[in-house]
C-alpha cells in the first residue's frame with residue numbers, strides 16, 4: 001500500500017514539475033479564434049491634427065509617433081509574456097479532452113470519471129472556486145475590517161476603471177446555467193468554473209474574452225474597447241457613435257427628469273425590466289447604484305461648466321463649448337485621481353513631463369488582477385443618508401443595488417452619495433462581501449450563485465496571466481528564486497501562506513496572481529500590498545507620462561491652478577442637491593467625532609472666468 005502511495009506521489013511530482021503534460025488526442029473544442037476582434041490598423045501621423053488642443057474621443061493621435069497607441073480597439077499590453085497552459089491559447093485549468101473522449105456519448109457521469117483517474121486530477125490546476133473556498137472568506141456583515149478609505153473610494157475607483165478598460169467576449173454564446181454534464185458546456189467561448197475538480201458538484205457560468213485577430217498566430221491577446229487614457233471615456237464614450245447617444249444641445253450632455261442620466265432606449269445589459277436603464281459613455285453605468293450616482297455627478301458637473309462657459313464666451317459654438325468643457329472635466333478627473341485617490345492606494349514617482357516613448361496601453365496584469373483589488377473594498381450594504389448624514393431610509397443591500405435604477409429614480413442620487421461619504425470601504429484582503437463572492441448580480445429572493453473573486457481568477461487564466469511568483473520577480477519582491485511558501489513571509493501572513501499552500505501544493509505550480517497578491521499585507525499606510533501596488537503604480541505612471549494631454553501640461557498657468565482646486569468634495573458641493581457640508585478629503589475614512597466637515601457655501605471652487613477667451 002505504502003509503495004503504491006509512494007509511486008503515485010512520485011508520478012504526481014513528475015507531472016507537477018513538468019507543468020502541463022500533453023496527451024495524444026487532446027483537442028480544444030471549437031475554434032478559439034472564432035470571431036476574433038480586428039484591432040485598429042496603424043496609420044501615419046500626417047492624418048493627425050498635431051495642433052489640436054483637444055484629445056480625440058477614440059484616443060488616436062495622442063501619441064504622434066504611434067498614433068494608435070492607447071486608442072480604443074487596440075491590444076491589451078503585457079508587463080511580462082503570457083503563460084497559457086498550451087498553444088499560447090488554452091487557459092490553465094482547462095479540462096483534458098482526451099479524457100472526455102473516453103466517455104460514451106459525450107456524457108459525463110461524474111467528475112471523477114471526467115478526469116479518468118487520480119493522475120489526471122492531480123495535473124489539473126485547482127478550480128478558481130476551490131481556490132476561493134480555501135483562500136477567500138465571504139462575509140455578510142459590514143463592520144468587519146474597515147479600510148482607511150471611505151466607501152466613495154471604492155466607487156470612484158470603479159468609475160475610473162470604466163474610463164480605462166473594457167475587454168469583452170460573447171457571453172450570449174454560453175448557457176447561463178451550465179451543468180457541465182456534456183461537452184457542449186466547454187465549447188469555445190465557454191469555460192465554466194467547476195465547483196470542484198474532484199467531485200461532480202456542478203459549475204458556474206464563464207465565457208472567455210474575445211481574442212485579438214492575429215496574423216502571426218502568436219499567443220492569444222485581448223482587446224481594449226476603450227481608450228486607455230484618463231479622458232472621461234465613461235462620460236463621453238470612446239467613439240463618435242457613443243458620444244452622439246449622450247450629447248445634447250449647446251455642448252451639454254443629455255439628462256432626464258430630476259437632472260439624472262438619460263434613459264437608454266436599447267440597453268442590452270441586464271437592467272431590471274420595469275424601470276429600464278440609464279445611458280452614459282460606458283455600457284456598465286447601471287452596474288450598481290453608487291456607480292450610477294457617480295456618473296450622474298460628473299454629468300451634472302459637465303452641464304454646469306458648459307452653461308458657465310457659454311456665459312463667459314457667448315460666441316463659442318456648441319462644439320467649442322463641448323470640447324472646452326470636456327477638457328476641464330478631464331482635468332478635474334485627472335487631478336482627483338492623481339492627487340487625492342491614488343495616494344491612498346500606492347505611491348507614484350513625481351511627474352517629470354510628457355514622454356512619448358512611454359506606452360500607455362492598459363496591461364493585462366493590471367486590468368485582470370491588480371486593479372480588481374477594488375472588489376475587496378465593496379460592502380454588503382449602501383447606507384441611505386440625508387444631508388445631515390442621518391439615516392434617511394433603509395440601507396440598500398448590494399444585491400438590490402445591481403442593475404436597479406429604481407432607488408435613484410425614486411429618491412435621487414443624494415442619499416446614496418451621502419452614504420458613500422460616511423460608510424467605510426472594506427479593507428483590501430481575502431475577505432469579500434457576500435454580494436460579490438456568492439450572490440453577484442443575483443436579485444434578492446432569487447436562487448443562484450456567482451462569485452466575482454473566482455471569476456477574477458478564471459479571467460486571469462483566460463488572459464494567460466503568468467503566475468504570482470513571476471509578477472513578484474517582475475516587481476523585485478522577495479527572493480529571486482522562490483523555493484517554498486515561506487519565501488513569501490515578508491508579504492503574506494502565515495495563515496494565508498498555509499491556505500495558499502493547501503490549495504496550490506507547490507510554489508512551482510501556477511499560483512494565480514489574484515489570490516496570491518490579494519493575500520499580501522498592505523504596504524504601510526497604503527491600501528494594497530507590494531505586488532498589486534507595483535502594477536498599479538506602473539500603469540498609472542504610464543497613463544500620466546505617456547499622455548500628451550495630461551492636465552499638468554494642458555492648461556495655461558492660471559487655469560491649471562483653478563483645476564487643481566477641484567477636489568471631489570468640491571465637485572460634490574456643486575452637484576448634489578441640498579448638500580450643506582462635506583469633509584476635505586472624501587476618500588479618507590470618515591471618523592465620527594474626529595473628521596471635520598466644512599460648509600459647501602464657502603468652498604473655493606473653479607473660477608470659470610479664467611477660461612474666458
Ligand code: HEM
Pocket residue numbers: 154155157158161165166167168287288366367368371372373374375377378452455456459
Ligand atoms: C459593486 C462594485 C463592483 C462590481 C459589482 C464589479 C463587478 C465587476 C464585474 C462583473 C466584472 C467583470 C468580471 C469578468 O468577467 O472578468 C468586473 C471587472 C472589473 N472590475 Fe469590477 N466591480 C465592482 C467594483 C470595482 C472596483 C471598485 C474596481 C477598482 C477599483 C473594479 C475594477 C474592475 C476591473 C479593473 C475590471 C476588469 C475590466 C475589464 O478588463 O473589462 N471593480 N467588475
